[in-house]
Amino acid sequence: MKHYYHPMSRAVTTHWMLTELDAEHEQVVIDYTAGENNTPEYRAINPMGKIPALVDEGVVITETAAIVAYLADKFADKGMAPDVGSSQRGSYYRYLFYPGTTLEPMFTFNQLDVENLSPQSTGWGDLERCLQTIEQMTPEVDWALGPDFTAADVVFGGTLDFAVQFGWLTSPSPKVAAYVKRIKNRDAYRRSHDESWH
Ligand SMILES: N[C@@H](CCC(=O)N[C@@H](CS)C(=O)NCC(=O)O)C(=O)O
Numbered sequence: 001m002k003h004y005y006h007p008m009s010r011a012v013t014t015h016w017m018l019t020e021l022d023a024e025h026e027q028v029v030i031d032y033t034a035g036e037n038n039t040p041e042y043r044a045i046n047p048m049g050k051i052p053a054l055v056d057e058g059v060v061i062t063e064t065a066a067i068v069a070y071l072a073d074k075f076a077d078k079g080m081a082p083d084v085g086s087s088q089r090g091s092y093y094r095y096l097f098y099p100g101t102t103l104e105p106m107f108t109f110n111q112l113d114v115e116n117l118s119p120q121s122t123g124w125g126d127l128e129r130c131l132q133t134i135e136q137m138t139p140e141v142d143w144a145l146g147p148d149f150t151a152a153d154v155v156f157g158g159t160l161d162f163a164v165q166f167g168w169l170t171s172p173s174p175k176v177a178a179y180v181k182r183i184k185n186r187d188a189y190r191r192s193h194d195e196s197w198h
Helices: 009-020 040-045 062-074 088-113 127-137 151-165 174-184 187-192
Strands: 002-005 024-029 051-057 061-062
Touching: 002 009, 009 151, 009 187, 024 040, 040 174, 051 062, 061 088, 062 088, 088 127, 088 151, 127 174, 151 174, 174 187
Parallel strands: 002 024
Antiparallel strands: 002 051, 051 061
16 A cells, blocks of 8 residues: 655544554655645646545545545454444444535635635534534544544544644634543554644
8 A cells, every 4th residue: 555645734644544553554755845746646646636645456545534434444353443334334424524524614714714605505504513513523531433442533533633733623622622632642643643743
């Protein structure tokens, strides 16, 4: 597997997942600050010019959540995804999809301070609705799906961690702050993130 990565990017989340799994891979640093993501070679892998990307047996996987979910299934013996067909799998998908489809656009639009967006017609509603949902989805103790840490935490918890780190989420509730702290205390998190994140 080739993992296309940069330490100051969303690829830290996929790198963290690879570290949680102890998955053997080749790390290819793409310095997007120097335009290395815009070469024809890299655009052939991901026409979006975005990192992370994972190439496994000739198949390209892009999108952080898709890479994390793919790895959880590939290394199923590590127990980072609930069984297909189980009801927990439904909750799992919610944690996997919600951050990319709803939280990320909401945080982006919120930063841009765009006016006149109707929460009824935008898929991400608005900040207030998202904050209530984050609060409801954040576990009081342990992890998103219960006592076991799963890929749901890498995607959902990773997004909350990013949001706090980059000031998109300025006043996390005590419950959210405690969950992010539990995430940051994981050994694999600490091994995969620069000290400035710890
Ligand atoms: N939807 C993508 C977003 C990835 C993304 O935005 N990556 C940024 C770095 S965090 C990037 O590659 N930016 C370089 C560019 O767009 O030129 C995902 O979830 O993986």
